[in-house]
Amino acid sequence: MPAAPLAVSLGDPAGIGAEVIAKSWERRVEAALPSFFAVGDVGAIEAVWSGPVSVIAEPSEALGLFDNSLPVIRVADSTVPPGSLDLIGARNSLDALELAVGLTRSGAASGLVTGPVSKARLYAVGFVHPGQTEFVAERCGVSSELVAMMLAGPTLRVVPVTTHIPLADVPHALSVDRIVAKGRAAARGLQRQFGIESPRIAVAGLNPHAGENGALGREEIDLIMPAIDRLRGEGYDVTGPHPPDVMFHNHCRRSYDLALCMYHDQALIPLKTLHFDEGINVTLGLPIVRTSPDHGTAFDIAGKNLADPGAMIAAIRAAGECARRLAAA
Secondary structure (H helix, E strand, O other): OOOOOOOEEOOOOOOOOHHHHHHHOOOOOOOOOOOOEEEHHHHHHHOOOOOEEEOOOOOOOOHHHOOOOOEEEOOOOOOOOOOOOOOOHHHHHHHHHHHHHHHOOOOOOOEEEEEOOOOOOHHHHOOOOOOOOHHHHHHOOOOHHHOOEEEEEEEEEEEEOOOOHHHHHHHHHHHHHHHHHHHHHHHHHHHHHHHHOOOEEEEEEEOHHHOOOOOOOOHHHHHHHHHHHHHHHHHOOOEEEEOOOOOOOOOOOOOOOOOEOOOOOHHHHHHHHHOOOOEEEEOOOOOEEEEEOOOOOOOOOOOOOOOOHHHHHHHHHHHHHHHHHHHHH
């Protein structure tokens, strides 16, 4: 067990974050979860769950309480009902994220798990980052270009080189340096946090059939292949560019540890098709452990006891495993 518990930020209190965190605590024994504490709106938890809650002031208190109650560090309650459109909840989720990141950076928490937020609502209250990944990277003093957003399930790990930008902008956003940086961050993260000594990385092409030797586009020739050559020159086991339409079937997935994809949906469609209820987000390249469930706020089912905690359980478990590996390194 890590010396310190994990910090789990609640996310938007009007979403399903409170419910899936509480349900994860309920299944802590059968799921073999490490100790954790929630950070956020206590009222949001009590609005959707009748289980035992202990409000704590310091993360260390969670270790003695975790077996019998869900420990929570309170961030000013927003009194926002589940599914509400009130922007107060967005401000609350940002405050909770800020506090949870700080506690993890200080070592008071062994790792960070972030609950689901609404980007649109965060933007409405002044949030200027593309997502939580970039926010956490900035707070850790790391350029967002040097971290990799890895989405993972039981049989597939993917990293998109570009993330939350329009599809039309992807070819212009790609560069040899950017592909190399994401590949390097992914390889090092798999080594440090997942114990894979020599990770095998399969790089997807951008165009149909990986460009057909330039007949269907030159990005593979001009950008992707030079990036692969550079990564190989640094000693990494990298193959590609692979045709994106064939590299995610069962047989092909056994040949690599991670797929490096060129854009958001190229990575997330196969991941969510295979592991919708189990997928997690792991930020590689940070000095701290950070994971999250790979799903959104689901405002439409918030407060209806319909949310599946599988992805949150997987995110908490992965954060604990990564924290143990880093502590032992």
